[in-house]
Amino acid sequence: MPDATVPPSLPPEFGVYFALLEVSALVQHGVEGQLRRDGGLSFVQFQILAILGEDPSSPRSMTDLADRLVHSKSGLTYQVDRLEQAGLVVRVPSKHDERGVNVTLSPQGVSALERVLPGHVDVVRDVLVDALDGADRVELTRLLGGVVQHMRSRPPRSARRSGAGGAEE
Amino acid sequence: MPDATVPPSLPPEFGVYFALLEVSALVQHGVEGQLRRDGGLSFVQFQILAILGEDPSSPRSMTDLADRLVHSKSGLTYQVDRLEQAGLVVRVPSKHDERGVNVTLSPQGVSALERVLPGHVDVVRDVLVDALDGADRVELTRLLGGVVQHMRSRPPRSARRSGAGGAEE
């Protein structure tokens, strides 16, 4: 019988879980200051611009963006509103689907991205990339990529499950 | 996201950056539902309880906690308020420093932690740990640990003045 004064500890494999969360929080906060200083952008706003900049020829739907960012749709609406007010993105009604809204980078949005990117690269390099030598970086990328695939391959956030794979009503 | 694609203007090593952020966001959202269902806890609240549970004999100061969580102090005040109202933690004035406040787990806090932990372990295992075989897990932990050390070794967030790279005034 477990001693009530000693809280249960997590399995040792969970170090990876905490380390992951901590690193990502630190990286995120590390870049936030730079983004705000150089471009007046929040981290989420930068992410939106960066995703749109990945492939300017294929505009993204709101749902796409929300999914990519792992954000709520309402939160995305709010941020796209702000970016549109700032003139950095444009909402274009989808041609195929009357309900759909596609978001694209405006020329000003491209400029904003170009303005923050150099400093951003510096900060990320300083804070994250330099912590790893080349081989480790490749290895970490490989491992994280595998995890992303694993997670993306299971029902996305809309599917709630209380355990592991239990069928529920 | 088929592949951590990076805008052409970003160096290729930055795939690790995007993959990291995406994985951590997915993990975080993945556990949030379970924590709320099983214990009525937000992710941050769970983190606070978990940190306090790590070593109940050494209570943590507010600043300590904020630093560990990579959260603002005001945000931590808010969350500790809520946890205290719920009876899960207790604020104890520091003996050595009249300004200091130490936070400890109450018996109810221990119970809450015990109540959510099994399900939490399941979810994390399902979503993250199972994505890796044993060797990869060890490797990932090692890599992330190195990054944490690297980041913690530089001026913490309180010195958000010149941030991470450029000295600027």
Place this chain on the structure above:
DNA sequence: CACAGGTAGTTCGAATTCGAAGGAGTTGTC
């Protein structure tokens, strides 16, 4: 065509977050 069920975005209210300012205690220097 009509209708049920599903999807895309937005709006709304409530909860949470942050940074700046403030009150109080501590430390170092003279």
Place this chain on the structure above:
DNA sequence: GACAACTCCTTCGAATTCGAACTACCTGTG
């Protein structure tokens, strides 16, 4: 002991986030 500079935590207002409800549109079945 007085003073300035610093640290610890909280309060305050503004910005951001989420989930639920809502509108509008699309798809499949009869």
